[in-house]
Amino acid sequence: LPVLALAVPQIGWNTRIVRAALADEARAPHIDTAVLDGLPRHRILVHHLLPGALPTIAAGVATSTGMLLGGAVVVETIFNYPGIGSVLAGAVADRDSPVIAGVVAVTGAVITGVLLLADLVRTWASGGRT
Known part of the structure; x- marks a missing residue:
């Protein structure tokens, strides 16, 4: 149940990001050319759509990491499940500043x-172009 509570919103968020990135890339002229050339759908997806959509997908997945770690605090507290969220909640309740600083530093390093x-x-996906 805790995994579902964390995963369901992230799955919905990331599905929307992937769909929007693929839909945006599908409007590119080279996709129309690949379709008109008669390439199979899986080849168009793997070789033409995904490389162009990969930067947006990577940014969306990376952004959801912070939301996942933030949601872990709430979910671990509600389900009484030991983890970094319950350590943080216990440290805040005990006013244990060094533990709070350590947990925040570790989660900040992970997100970074x-x-x-x-x-x-x-x-890499854009070929070094910015």
């Missing part, structure tokens, strides 16, 4: 790392 990875994927 994921956003850096997404930027690297965006740079």
